[in-house]
Amino acid sequence: MANRDWYFHFNNAPCHMANSTKEFLAKKGIKVIDHPPYSPDLAPADFFYFPVMKKSARGRGDRRQERPEGVDPGREDHRKTGSVRPSGSGLR
Numbered sequence: 001m002a003n004r005d006w007y008f009h010f011n012n013a014p015c016h017m018a019n020s021t022k023e024f025l026a027k028k029g030i031k032v033i034d035h036p037p038y039s040p041d042l043a044p045a046d047f048f049y050f051p052v053m054k055k056s057a058r059g060r061g062d063r064r065q066e067r068p069e070g071v072d073p074g075r076e077d078h079r080k081t082g083s084v085r086p087s088g089s090g091l092r
Contacts, residue, residue, distance in 0.1 A: 007031050
Protein backbone atom coordinates (compact mmCIF):
# COMPACT_ATOMS: atom_id res chain seq x y z
CA MET A 1 0.00 0.00 0.00
CA ALA A 2 1.28 3.45 -0.86
CA ASN A 3 2.44 5.63 2.00
CA ARG A 4 -0.14 8.41 2.15
CA ASP A 5 -0.97 11.05 4.69
CA TRP A 6 -4.00 10.25 6.83
CA TYR A 7 -6.55 12.82 7.86
CA PHE A 8 -9.21 12.28 10.50
CA HIS A 9 -12.38 14.36 10.51
CA PHE A 10 -14.47 14.28 13.65
CA ASN A 11 -16.97 16.35 15.56
CA ASN A 12 -16.70 17.46 19.17
CA ALA A 13 -18.08 14.23 20.66
CA PRO A 14 -16.51 13.46 24.06
CA CYS A 15 -14.74 10.35 22.72
CA HIS A 16 -13.15 12.44 19.97
CA MET A 17 -12.04 15.14 22.40
CA ALA A 18 -10.53 12.74 24.96
CA ASN A 19 -6.84 13.27 25.67
CA SER A 20 -6.15 9.59 24.94
CA THR A 21 -7.65 9.99 21.46
CA LYS A 22 -5.66 13.15 20.78
CA GLU A 23 -2.44 11.48 21.98
CA PHE A 24 -3.06 8.38 19.83
CA LEU A 25 -3.66 10.45 16.71
CA ALA A 26 -0.57 12.57 17.39
CA LYS A 27 1.64 9.47 17.90
CA LYS A 28 0.41 7.95 14.65
CA GLY A 29 0.94 11.21 12.77
CA ILE A 30 -2.71 11.47 11.81
CA LYS A 31 -3.71 15.03 11.04
CA VAL A 32 -6.99 16.18 12.56
CA ILE A 33 -9.42 18.27 10.55
CA ASP A 34 -11.63 20.23 12.90
CA HIS A 35 -15.37 19.99 12.48
CA PRO A 36 -16.82 23.39 11.53
CA PRO A 37 -19.21 24.95 14.01
CA TYR A 38 -22.80 24.03 13.28
CA SER A 39 -24.33 26.32 10.75
CA PRO A 40 -27.02 25.64 8.18
CA ASP A 41 -24.60 27.13 5.67
CA LEU A 42 -21.91 24.58 6.55
CA ALA A 43 -23.95 21.40 7.08
CA PRO A 44 -22.15 18.60 5.17
CA ALA A 45 -25.46 16.92 4.30
CA ASP A 46 -26.41 19.95 2.22
CA PHE A 47 -23.47 19.37 -0.11
CA PHE A 48 -23.93 15.66 -0.80
CA TYR A 49 -26.73 13.74 0.89
CA PHE A 50 -29.70 16.05 0.36
CA PRO A 51 -28.91 16.96 -3.27
CA VAL A 52 -28.55 13.25 -4.13
CA MET A 53 -31.82 12.40 -2.36
CA LYS A 54 -33.60 15.31 -4.02
CA LYS A 55 -32.38 14.24 -7.45
CA SER A 56 -33.47 10.62 -6.91
CA ALA A 57 -36.93 11.75 -5.74
CA ARG A 58 -37.47 14.11 -8.67
CA GLY A 59 -40.50 13.15 -10.73
CA ARG A 60 -41.89 10.67 -8.21
CA GLY A 61 -44.65 12.95 -6.92
CA ASP A 62 -45.96 13.33 -3.40
CA ARG A 63 -46.75 9.94 -1.89
CA ARG A 64 -47.40 10.97 1.70
CA GLN A 65 -51.08 10.02 1.44
CA GLU A 66 -50.34 6.46 0.36
CA ARG A 67 -50.15 3.84 3.11
CA PRO A 68 -48.23 0.59 2.54
CA GLU A 69 -50.29 -2.56 2.87
CA GLY A 70 -50.41 -3.83 6.44
CA VAL A 71 -49.62 -0.51 8.13
CA ASP A 72 -51.92 0.14 11.07
CA PRO A 73 -53.47 3.63 10.68
CA GLY A 74 -53.55 3.92 14.49
CA ARG A 75 -49.77 4.17 14.51
CA GLU A 76 -50.00 7.55 12.79
CA ASP A 77 -51.49 9.25 15.87
CA HIS A 78 -48.16 11.02 16.47
CA ARG A 79 -49.00 13.36 13.60
CA LYS A 80 -51.99 14.64 15.55
CA THR A 81 -50.72 14.41 19.13
CA GLY A 82 -46.99 14.93 18.73
CA SER A 83 -46.41 11.64 20.57
CA VAL A 84 -44.57 8.74 19.01
CA ARG A 85 -45.82 6.38 21.72
CA PRO A 86 -48.91 4.35 20.77
CA SER A 87 -51.92 5.33 22.83
CA GLY A 88 -52.63 2.89 25.64
CA SER A 89 -49.00 1.86 26.08
CA GLY A 90 -47.91 0.96 29.58
CA LEU A 91 -45.18 3.61 29.67
CA ARG A 92 -46.14 6.63 31.75
